Amino acid sequence: MKPLSAWTLQTATELPQLTSIERLESTVLSLEFYLTSDSLWIVYYWPNRSKTAFRVVFGQTGKLSIKRINQIENGLSILLKSSTGKYCTHITFPDQRYxxxxxKTDFIPDTDLLLTYWPKDILCFTKNWKITASAKIHASQIGNRSGALYFSLNRPKTGSIFYFSNLTALNPYFEQTETSGSELVGGNWxxxxxxLPLSDHKxxxxxVNYTLCDSFVLLSEVVPKNAIETSSRYIEYLAKIYKYLPKPDTSTHAWPEIAEKGLKxxxxxSGYWTYGGGHHxxxxYVSDYKTPPEIMxxxxxxxPLVEYTKWxxxxxxxIIEKLKEGLWAFYDExxxxxxxxxxxxxxxxxxxxEQKKPRVMDSWYLHHPLMNLARLAAKGDKEARELLLRSINYCMNVAKKFKYKWPVFYEMGTLKIIKAExxxxxxxEKDVPGTYADLMFKTWELTHKSHFLAEAKRSVKKLEGLGFDxxxxxxxxxxxxxxxxxxxxxTKQKRYLExxxxxxxxVFKNVQLWKCDYGNGKHFPSFFAVYPxxxxxxxxxxxxxEVYAGLYCYYEEAKGINMIPGLKLLIAEFIRYAISRIPYYFPTLLPQDMLTTTAKTGEIDPSLWVAIEDSRDGWEQAGQVGQEVYGAGISFSVIPRQYFKIPNEEFLIFIDYPLDQFTPKKQTLYxxxxxxxxxxxxxxxxxxxxKNYQFKLSSIKGKTTEPLTPNSxxxxxxSFTVHAKxxxxxxW
Structure with a gap:
């Protein structure tokens, strides 16, 4: 075990000597409250009498005293006082089934105050009040991603804890102290x-009232046995907490208008295009004329432009014709x-x-354009099919050379590894065996040749046992x-589903389930953003x-399959927030002073309806990488998936969720x-x-219907508000 801080040693000395000051019980959970000299603790006693303590108030200078304890709905409210100010904490049971x-703890300082030290808020003890020597930490916060921590107590085998910090509640603190929500949840066992991030200068x-913590804790007596169980439970636990997480509203955008502006x-x-070898x-990136064109x-x-024009x-x-004309020039005889x-x-x-050299290939870059060629071929594009099939043997040879474990960069002719890790x-690149399998499966669907399917099965074996890695x-x-x-x-083989x-x-570990609302973060939504x-x-x-399109496809493919609890909830909610959030990559919707004037590649033209590549922490400017032309297909991708047409009618149905059924019958739509x-x-x-219409939207409940009233x-x-399922x- 690593050396302990003085604060932890003091807590470990004090807690065993104290008597519980309060107990709070739900139908499935019992919590004890303890007051040390500087902290208020919740202690959970596991069935084996091991203990996990959660610090809900930290008094910094000591001399923390309780002024009042009140019963509230599903919990307690506790008012405390220290020499620096007043604390009010609410402890509740969001769902008594679990x-x-x-x-959630708020603080009102008595005077202008710097916070120069702040400890972590979880300590685990054995049944004899000794600090637990070890645990398995499955996941913790990286950068500005969700404030999630998932860990198991294995020695003795005790259980697991899924902890989630609602960092959105701390925005006023971040804004006032000019600190960030990055890297706050985790620690060293x-x-x-x-x-809290320390406020040593502001x-x-x-x-003024500041929220200092807002944390959800989900306890389980199950210790996951392997990577598959760990991952499945991560999804299940995240979904349970997500239902009760405060969530921002979404915005509705005129995607068809955005698409047409982007197309124009x-x-x-001219900043979009380069001419070379007889083709455009x-x-x-916009106005990057130095870098040669890329097939990807x-x-x-x-x-997505083909999908949009078909819609x-x-x-x-x-533009479709112009792009198709130049594709064969990327083929190396x-x-x-x-x-x-x-x-x-x-x-x-x-x-x-490293990759800006002739014939140097990034492993995922080999597969990505081939996967898109396969998608085009599935839509009937004969040239895409031929280009795919002329290239696929090379891809298979490389896979076999690397034994389906892909380096980062390699030389295409010699297959010499340039960067292995x-x-x-x-x-x-540990997920590339999966993209290779996706390519092989798509090619098998096109050709029905069994060796492509065999390659897909062979490749995904390399994904086993990796877990979050x-x-x-x-x-x-x-x-x-x-x-x-x-x-x-x-195949009906369960291991593939798992x-x-x-x-x-x-993917869901790599999202940001909180809204950055400080600095530039006020100008763009960040809730449920995913990091590349x-x-x-x-x-x-x-x-x-692409994550949006991929999750949409996964949802469509999963219809009729009994999924683990919460997965469809998370996919549907990601889709809802993605189509609300992604337009804010367009610089036309952003204040110009939050955009960099010195992009790494090309130029930023704020008048263009093409996305900047990067949105960052609220204290940083956006667009530092550049304005990505290859992101021009964003709106083309969204529209065919969220806007639905009825044959011979002059209206569209937009919904910001996936659908399980869309069945038009005469002048009725189910x-x-x-x-x-x-x-x-x-x-x-x-x-x-x-055309003039009279619409009636009703909710079907068994054999009865109930009319719904529009919001606007x-x-x-x-516009209507409807619900999942x-x-x-x-x-009409």
Whole structure:
């Protein structure tokens, strides 16, 4: 065990000598309260008499005293006083079906005050009040991601704790002290949990109320046996807490208008395009004319644009033709595969980064464009099919060379590994076996040749036992989950379904379930944002859009499958927040002073409807990486998934949730909302023509219907609030 702080040693000495001052019980949980010289503690006694203590108030200077204890609904309210100010803490049971409790503490300082020391808020003890020597920490906060901590007490085998800090409640503290919500939940055993960021240069103001903690605790007597059980329970526990987590409202955006503005910008703004080898190509970033075109960029925009034009009912678009004309120029006859950089302009590579060299490949970059070619081929694109099949053998040879364990960078001709690991001791791109499996499965669906399916099965074996370490890049981990779900549906082998849970647990561990509302964070929503890499310091537009599309696909594929509790809830809620949040990557919706003027690549043009790559902590400027042209497909991707047409009618149905049913019959539409646990979502009827309609939306309950009243009515739309699992009938 690591050396202990003086504060922990003092607590470990005091607590065993004290008598409980209060007890709070739910139908499934009993908590004891203890007051040490400087802290108020909740202590939970496990069945084996081990103990876990949660510090709900820290008095800093000692001399902490209780002034009043009141019974409140489902809990207690305790008022305390110290030499620095007043504390009020509420301890409640959000749902008495589960061993779950919440503690929220507010503080009013008596004078302007600097907080220069703050300990973690969880300590674990044996039945004899000795500090527990070890535990297994499964997950903790990284950067600005969720304030979640999941750990098990294994020696003696005791149970597990899922702890979640609602960092949104601390925004006034962060704003006042100019601190951040980053890296606050975790710690080094045995001192773990949440601690405030220190305010050693900007004081709290006298007489102002600040929330110092808002924490949810879910207890379980189960110690997970393996990575699959750990991941599944992470999803289940997160969903249980999520239901009671304070959540911000969502915004509704006119996505079709945004799409058309973006399409116009792409068509006529020269900063999008480079000419080389006889064809036009999209730049990766606006006005980046130095870097050669990349195959991934072309297909990242082409695929959603094809989906969008099909949704519109158009046969094609000039940009689609322009992009298709140049794809074959990426094919290398010697290697028998597509390559990353356009060969005609690869002499422009400046060697400034490991991958900016001819024939150097990033492992996931090999698969990503091939996966998009497979998607286009599935839509009937014959050229995409041929280019895919001409390249697929090379991809298979590389997989076999690396034994399905992929490095970061390698040389395409020699297959010499240039960079083996993402960081020392962490291995290569661990989710790429899943993206390779996704590619193989898609190719099998196209060709029905069994060796592609065999490759998919062979590859996903490399995902077993990795747990949260499987996650490398959010979009690719999500695609891996989809491939595994499809394998499960085909084979009925449960291990594939369970491995898909491991992938999704990695994704949901990598999200930000709190709203950054300080500094620049006031200008863009961040709740439920997903980070592109496990250590990335910012969220990224394109990866978010692909995670959204991937989770939407997973939900569609999962219909009729009995999933672990809470998974469909989290997927549906991610979709709802994604389509509300992602437009704020467009600089047109942001104050210009929060955008950098010195992007790493290319230029930032605030007038363009194309996303900046990066949104960061509220104290940092956005767009530091650049304005990503390959993110231009965001709106094209959202519209076909959330806007629904009725044949021969002049209105659209928009819903910010996935659907379980959409069945039009004459002048009636039957809908079933997706998700779980009656979470609320939005449904809009959008009028897009001159025809006059009289709409009636009803909720179906058994054999009866109940009319629903719109929240708002305008000339353009009717808006309703509906709920997960709700069955609806629309008549006109």
């Amino acid at each position: 061993p779950m409790f919440r503690y 045995p001192e773990i949990g949440f601690s 004081s709290l103001s006298a007489g 910008d792409m068509q006529f703004h 190509y999209l730049n990766a 960029v072309q297909l990242a925009v082409l695929l 519109k009912g158009e046969k094609n678009h000039p 010697d290697l028998k595969t597509i390559v990353r950089w356009l060969p005609a302009l690869e002499s422009n590579l400046d060697y400034s980064e 993402t960081a020392e001791g962490e291995g290569g 499987l996650f490398y890049q959010a979009n690719n981990t999500t695609f891996s989950a989809v491939a595994l779900l499809k394998l499960y549906k085909l 491995l898909s849970y491991v992938c999704l647990a990695g 890499l496990k250590n990335a310091p910012y969220t990224a537009a394109y990866e978010e859009q 809908l079933s909302i997706g998700g779980e646990d009656e979470m609320a979502c939005k449904l809009q009827i959008l009028l897009v023509g001159k 009515i305008t000339k353009e739309h009717l 709700q069955k609806l009938k629309l008549q």
